[in-house]
Amino acid sequence: MRVIAVTSGKGGVGKTNISANLGIALAQFGYRVVLFDADLGLANMDVVLGTSAEYSLHHALDGNLCLAEVIANGPGGVRFVSGGSGVSKLINISRKRLQNFLLELAQLEESTDVLVFDTGAGVDQRVLTFLRAANEVIVVVTPDPASITDAYATIKVLLRNQKDANVQVLMNQVESERQGEAIYRKLNDIASQFLEANLSYLGCVRHDMDIVPWIRLRQPFVLADPRLKASRDVVDIAKAIGNRAKLFGSEGGLVIRLETAFGIKREMPEEPRALAA
Numbered sequence: 001m002r003v004i005a006v007t008s009g010k011g012g013v014g015k016t017n018i019s020a021n022l023g024i025a026l027a028q029f030g031y032r033v034v035l036f037d038a039d040l041g042l043a044n045m046d047v048v049l050g051t052s053a054e055y056s057l058h059h060a061l062d063g064n065l066c067l068a069e070v071i072a073n074g075p076g077g078v079r080f081v082s083g084g085s086g087v088s089k090l091i092n093i094s095r096k097r098l099q100n101f102l103l104e105l106a107q108l109e110e111s112t113d114v115l116v117f118d119t120g121a122g123v124d125q126r127v128l129t130f131l132r133a134a135n136e137v138i139v140v141v142t143p144d145p146a147s148i149t150d151a152y153a154t155i156k157v158l159l160r161n162q163k164d165a166n167v168q169v170l171m172n173q174v175e176s177e178r179q180g181e182a183i184y185r186k187l188n189d190i191a192s193q194f195l196e197a198n199l200s201y202l203g204c205v206r207h208d209m210d211i212v213p214w215i216r217l218r219q220p221f222v223l224a225d226p227r228l229k230a231s232r233d234v235v236d237i238a239k240a241i242g243n244r245a246k247l248f249g250s251e252g253g254l255v256i257r258l259e260t261a262f263g264i265k266r267e268m269p270e271e272p273r274a275l276a277a
């Protein structure tokens, strides 16, 4: 299972719309996708998908339901977990319950190809937790200068926390492909100079006013009108993500990675001294 976290430096750049539509595009290519709303500030994945879930992460953390039971069916074949305020609960629950939850999350592996975390913006510890839990991080950047500098700040903190983080830049709301690439190149130059990091480029989604009415109607634009510029761009990015699958073949140790990300230290098994003696 690939675990992809979508984040940004600044809010309002299009993370949730990109996560939702990208998830749907991946589902249309045959991947089994689960979208996980991990944004504490503005948890609106359900609104963007135009569906409401009966249960949320709350119910799974209360111990009344298991994670599989709170997963709802969304449009276009995606499934989703409504997180919202349940996400902050993750910080406060007991170690045992958290461990159990992470185990359930890892067990999604059997039924899921791609798990997408739609996180909040910025460098909040809780956001970082999800970024560490992922094996790929998509940073959504727009041509707005504040979005670029904030994206750099986020990438810097992420790499300080996790040197080998796999950071992929997705340019959103660009005027042209060329503009998207130029901004990515600038960002990558600075990252390689000051952070000794290589960011990869996932591609761009053009600014497209024709998606706005669909967003208002709570209909994912890739489904509502696949011919729109933004829809075609999202599908291209889904293709690119699919093509990279081989690079990130499902590795073992997902539970351990999740536990490390969420700050659970494993007790090392005791050395079998008694046996050796």
Ligand SMILES: Nc1ncnc2c1ncn2[C@@H]1O[C@H](COP(=O)(O)OP(=O)(O)O)[C@@H](O)[C@H]1O
Pocket: 008, 010, 011, 012, 013, 014, 015, 016, 017, 018, 172, 173, 174, 205, 206, 207, 208, 209, 211, 212, 215, 230
């Ligand atoms: N490619 C795009 N073209 C035009 N408008 C966009 C595009 N992407 C995002 N938007 C606008 O940005 C708004 C915020 O998007 P959203 O996904 O909620 O951002 P975030 O999750 O980062 O806060 C959308 O409601 C839409 O108006």
Ligand SMILES: [Mg+2]
Pocket: 015, 016, 017, 039, 042, 044
């Ligand atoms: Mg959002």
